[in-house]
Amino acid sequence: MIKPIKILFVVLALYSVTAKGQDMHFTQFYSSSLYLNPAFTGADVCSRFSLTYRNQWPGISKAYKSYLASFDHYLTTYNLGLGLLIGNDVAGTGQLRTTVINPLVAYEAVLTKKLSMRLGVQPGLGIRSINYNNLVFGDQIARGGNVASVETPTQNKVYFDIGAGMLAFTRRAWFGVSFYHLNKPNESLLGENGESILPLKYSFHGGYKHALNPDEKEETQRRSVSFAMNYRGQAEFDQLDIGGYYTQYVFNVGLWYRGLPGLKAYKPGYSNNDAFAIVIGVKTDKMNIGYSYDTTISKLTAKSGGAHEISASYQLCKLNKKKKKRLLVPCPKF
Numbered sequence: 001m002i003k004p005i006k007i008l009f010v011v012l013a014l015y016s017v018t019a020k021g022q023d024m025h026f027t028q029f030y031s032s033s034l035y036l037n038p039a040f041t042g043a044d045v046c047s048r049f050s051l052t053y054r055n056q057w058p059g060i061s062k063a064y065k066s067y068l069a070s071f072d073h074y075l076t077t078y079n080l081g082l083g084l085l086i087g088n089d090v091a092g093t094g095q096l097r098t099t100v101i102n103p104l105v106a107y108e109a110v111l112t113k114k115l116s117m118r119l120g121v122q123p124g125l126g127i128r129s130i131n132y133n134n135l136v137f138g139d140q141i142a143r144g145g146n147v148a149s150v151e152t153p154t155q156n157k158v159y160f161d162i163g164a165g166m167l168a169f170t171r172r173a174w175f176g177v178s179f180y181h182l183n184k185p186n187e188s189l190l191g192e193n194g195e196s197i198l199p200l201k202y203s204f205h206g207g208y209k210h211a212l213n214p215d216e217k218e219e220t221q222r223r224s225v226s227f228a229m230n231y232r233g234q235a236e237f238d239q240l241d242i243g244g245y246y247t248q249y250v251f252n253v254g255l256w257y258r259g260l261p262g263l264k265a266y267k268p269g270y271s272n273n274d275a276f277a278i279v280i281g282v283k284t285d286k287m288n289i290g291y292s293y294d295t296t297i298s299k300l301t302a303k304s305g306g307a308h309e310i311s312a313s314y315q316l317c318k319l320n321k322k323k324k325k326r327l328l329v330p331c332p333k334f
Contacts, residue, residue, distance in 0.1 A: 023180070023201055023234060024054070024064070024066040024087070024089040024098070025232070026052060026054055026066070026068070026309060027054075027241075027256065027258075027277045027279065027292045027294055027307065027309050028052065028279060028290050028292050028309055028311045028334045029205070029230055029241070030228070030331050030332050030333060030334060031050065031052060031288065031290055031311035031313065031333055031334050032050070032052045032068050032070075032311065033050075033331075034050070034070045034072060034083055034085045034104055035068055035070070035085060035087065036176075036178065036203060036205065036230070037120065037165035037166075037167060037176045037177075037178035037203065037205070038102075038104045038105075038106060038120030038121055038122035038163060038164065038165045038178065039106050039118040039119060039120035039165040039166055039167035039176060039178070040072075040081075040106070040118070040120070040165075040167065040176075040329070041072045041081035041082065041083040041104040041105065041106035041120050042072050042073060042074035042075070042080065042081015042082065042083065042106055042108070043072075043074075043081065043106075043108075043118065043167075043328065043329050044072070044074070044315060044328070045074075045315065045317070045326070045328065046074075046286075046315035046316050046317035047071070047072070047073040047074075047315065047316040047317065048071065048072055048073075048313055048314065048315050048316070049069075049070070049071050049313065049314050049316075050068070050069070050070045050071075050311070050312070050313040050314075051068065051069050051311065051312050051313070052066075052067070052068040052069075052309065052310070052311045052312075053065075053066070053067055053068075053309065053310050053311075054066040054067075054307060054308070054309045055307065055308045055309075056294075056307040057296075057303075057304040057305055057306075057307065058305040058306075058307075058308065059303055059304050059305025059306075060303055060304060060305070063091065063304075064089065064090070064091045065089070065090050065091075066087070066088070066089045066090075067087065067088045067089075068085070068086070068087045069085075069086050069087075070083060070084065070085040070086070071083060071084050072084075072104065074108075076326075079107060079108045079109065080105065080106070080107055080108075081104070081105070081106035081107075081108065081118070081120070082103075082104070082105060083103070083104040083105075083106075084101075084102070084103055084104065085100065085101075085102045085103075085104060085122070085124075086099075086100070086101055086102075087099065087100040088100075095129075095130065095131045096128075096129075096130045097127075097128070097129045097130070098126065098127070098128050099126070099127040099128075100124060100125070100126050100127075100161070101124050101125045101127075102122045102123070102124030102125075102161075102163075103122070103123065103124060104120060104121070104122045105120065105121055106118050106119065106120035106121075107119050107120075110327070114170050114171065114327075115168065115169075115170055116168070116169055116170075116327045117166070117167065117168045117169075118166070118167040118168075118169075119164075119165075119166055119167075120164065120165045120166075120167070121162070121163070121164045122162065122163040122164065122165075122180075123160070123161075123162045124160075124161055124162070125158060125159070125160060125161065126158070126159050126160075126161045126185060126187060126198070127156060127157070127158050128156070128157045128159075128187045128189060129155065129156040129157070129189070130155065130189055132155070155189045155191075156189075157186075157187055157188065157189050159185035159186060159187055159198075160183065160185060161180070161181060161183065161185050161198070162181075162182050162183050163178065163179060163180035163181065163182060163201075164178070164179055164182065165177060165178030165179070166178075167329065169327070169329045169330065169331075170327075170330075171327065171330060172208060172209050172210070172330055173206070173207065173208045173209070173330070174206055174207060174329050174330060174331050175204075175205070175206035176203075176204075176205050176206060177202070177203065177204050177205075178202070178203045178205075179200060179201070179202050179203075180200070180201040180202075181198045181199065181200050181201055182200065184197050184198060184199070184200065185197070185198050186198075199234050199235040200234070201232065201233070201234040202232065202233055202234075203230060203231070203232040203233075204230070204231045204232075205228070205229065205230040205231070206228070206229060207226055207227055207228030207229065207331055207332075208226070208227050208228075209224055209225075209226045209330040209331075210224060210225050210226070210227075211223075211224045212224055212225065219249065220249045221248075221249070222248070222249065223246075223247065223248045224246075224247045225244060225245065225246050225247070226244060226245040226247065226330075226331070226332050227243075227244045228242075228243060228244065228245070228331065228332060229241060229242045229243075230242075238260065239258055239259060239260060239272070239274060240258070240259065240260050241256055241257070241258050242256070242257055243255050243256030243257060243277070245279070245332050245334070247283075247332075250282050250283050250284050251281075251282060252279070252280065252281040252282070252283060252290075252332065252333075252334060253278070253279065253280050253281075254278070254279035254280075254281075254292075254332070254334060255276070255277070255278055255279075256276065256277040256278075256279065256292075257275075257276055257277075258274040258275045258276075258277065258294075259272050259273040259274045259275070259297075260272040273297050273298055274296070274297065274298055275294040275295055275296050275297055275298075275306070275307070276294070276295045276297060277292050277293065277294045277295070277307075278292065278293055278295075279291070279292040279334050280292075281311075281333065281334040283333055283334075285315070286314060286315045287312070287313070287314050287315075288311070288312065288313045288314075288333045288334070289311070289312050290309075290310070290311040290312075290333070290334035291308075291309070291310055291311075292307075292308075292309045292334070293306055293307070293308055293309075294306045294307035294309075311334065313333070
């Protein structure tokens with residue numbers, strides 16, 4: 001007898017061939033800031049390399065694994081940030097794989113002595129593929145055989161994609177908005193006659209940083225708290241991430257909640273509660289390393305195993321007094 005969980009994965013794998021896609025997401029979205037909003041490109045003092053790995057629902061075989069790598073640099077003479085983002089997401093028995101390759105450009109404008117704004121754009125390519133050899137189709141079960149029902153075991157779809165964003169910030173607060181898949185590309189794997197439109201994704205994010213001892217001259221004793229949020233949606237799905245961080249010297253700890261309880265339920269009896277997450281990190285002038293764990297609080301609690309996420313970034317120069325005069329986005333790095 002086939003276990004119900006195996007049947008579920010067969011159904012999900014088959015549905016993913018024609019379904020409208022949903023983008024990968026990250027708990028440490030500020031460590032993956034170029035993926036959150038292209039306006040963050042070049043927002044740091046120095047050139048920066050960043051890496052993020054997420055293993056979602058490890059308690060379920062072949063669920064979701066996501067990878068991000070990025071590089072960005074700020075051209076002071078032209079007030080421009082330039083960057084490149086590469087991401088890869090693998091899901092399900094059929095190894096449904098989505099790859100994104102996006103160059104990024106952002107322009108920074110100083111509006112007043114205390115307020116700056118950044119505008120960013122992210123054109124690029126999306127590549128979607130699946131391995132049909134790993135799937136079981138209905139006619140195979142009916143015939144009692146194991147011969148693939150499709151002539152081409154693996155198919156790929158390449159499409160053009162574009163996103164844009166805006167970011168406004170002071171020394172203590174920031175607010176941004178971003179939109180992706182503005183051209184609504186067709187990512188169908190069923191050939192010329194297939195249609196699977198990638199729906200518009202949007203995000204509103206912001207926060208505030210408060211120094212607990214602003215007069216403290218000893219760097220090792222400086223403390224601050226940061227409050228932040230990220231509301232994002234795509235097609236009929238939307239969620240709110242809300243949380244905060246405590247920072248002392250190089251050490252950071254954060255607590256996050258994800259969901260929209262009491263405001264929206266996708267189906268009767270299914271409350272929009274997703275997860276609690278704890279984030280710990282170490283931040284120096286050059287290096288940031290963070291780890292987060294999501295505790296699932298939806299009805300998947302017993303099976304999912306939560307989610308593990310690791311992030312790292314490295315800046316290629318040392319901070320100096322001249323560069324510190326530039327107004328920087330005060331958001332967390334995790």
